[in-house]
Amino acid sequence: MTKWGSKARIAIAAVAMLATASCGGSGSAPKARTEFNIGWSIYAGWMPWPYAEQAGIVKKWADKYGVKIHFTQVNDYVESVNQFNAGKLDGVTVTNMDALTIPAAGGKDTSAIILGDYSNGNDGIVLKNAKSLADIKGRTVYLVELSVSHYLLARGLSTVGLQLSDVKTVNTSDADIVGAFANPAATAVVTWNPQLTEVAKLPGATKVFDSSQVPAEILDLLAIDTATLKANPNLGKALAGIWYETIQLMQKKDAAGAAARAAMAKLAGATPQAFDAQLTTTHLYGTPQDAVAAVKSPAIGATMVKVRDFSFSKGLFGQGAKSADAIGISVPGKTIGDANNVKLRFDPTYMELAAAGKL
Known part of the structure; x- marks a missing residue:
């Protein structure tokens, strides 16, 4: 493995657990709070988050919405998702498959609020x-x-x-x-x-x-505990503001854009050249309009049917799951699977606010 690590992206069969930690997980009543912790691991499509914290973009948007947001690196990707599942993190960078097979399959109501990219050759x-x-x-x-x-x-x-x-x-x-x-x-x-x-x-x-x-099937997301998000909508607004300001900056073809990408590369332990190479096989949704269109497209439902069918066939929903429909997945306009057990939601609310210039 090269120095800058990897996005381990391991889907494991999750066991149901109640989130009882201070993050206000699904095992406790929603609470209004002002301080939040988001986990991330090294992957080209997720490096904008720690860079935004380093560059002061996180503080800018957090201050605007009266919150504090901490971005915590977890060296092992699957451990970051497990920590989110256990309620130790309010949100986490995660793939669509792992969001389904770890927190959602574990009984944690999870909302994907930022569709960042898809693997396009990675x-x-x-x-x-x-x-x-x-x-x-x-x-x-x-x-x-x-x-x-x-x-x-x-x-x-x-x-x-x-x-x-x-x-x-x-x-x-x-x-x-x-x-x-x-x-x-x-x-x-x-x-x-x-x-x-x-x-x-x-x-x-x-x-x-x-x-x-197989474009747009391996999706990279920011997922937030649904109960926490419901009680604290300013968290979602701040995160959307952070993401799209940072994405806009890193896509610039000038010195400022190059400097931002170089800083992300350094955070990932990569050279700027290696990091830029990673980005060529990462299809970033470069604007909130692009991301909203992707989330609202019928294609995302078709993708999640493929992903959930594969996951169920491999026993990743746990022994209690009797069919691939056991876990409900909400996408705009429809529910896939059990509507009475929706545990994974593709929620475009905050991306739509960004697209409309209302953040």
Whole structure:
């Protein structure tokens, strides 16, 4: 694994737990508060958050809405999501799949209020001595099992008429996956950047499929505890203001934009060149209008059906779940699954305020 780490994005079967910590989680009545804690982990699409804190953008918007917001780095991605699930964090940077399979499946009512980006080549399948993905049949595939890598593998196989039963998988940690694939005996791997870039450099290696071929399916979000958000709408407003000011700055083609991206790179332990390379395979929703349009598109519901069906098939909803409909998912205009058990909500409210210039 390269120095600047990874977004581990491991989906695990969550157990129901009541959030009883000071974050006002779903196990306690909503409370109005003024101080909040958001967890983040290193990934190109999430680096605007810690940069905004460093640059004073967080304080600017927090002061405007009379709140204090702390951004806390958690070195292990899945641990950050588990801390959110346990009520130790008010919000967390998370993928759509993991938001569903960890807090939502654990009984925590969770709202995705910022749709930041989707993986547009940051996740991929690499084979040795192969011409196409079809050559994967019968091979042993190294990957982080039950993660978005596993989901990407299933999606990729479906495009060449294969199923997961046509390969064997070996669970391999993100820290070990480059070394594992360097073994001459290893001929297939699924991983994400920066490891994806490293394994693709190995002798005989060819990237045969990546997330750009299933666009807008691996989504990167900011999720907030729904009860906390309901009691503290100024938190959502401040976070939307922070995000879109920072995104606007980092996209500038001038010295200010370059400086912002370089600062993000440093926070991630990367060179500016490496960080910019990561951004080329990260489709940022560059304006709130773009993000709102994506959240309100029927495509997001179709994506979540694919994600929840895969997750249920792998037992990630827990033993009590009798069908893929067990967990309700709310998207604008409809509910997917059990309307009486909605635990994951795609809430465009705050992005809409930003789009309308009403923050």
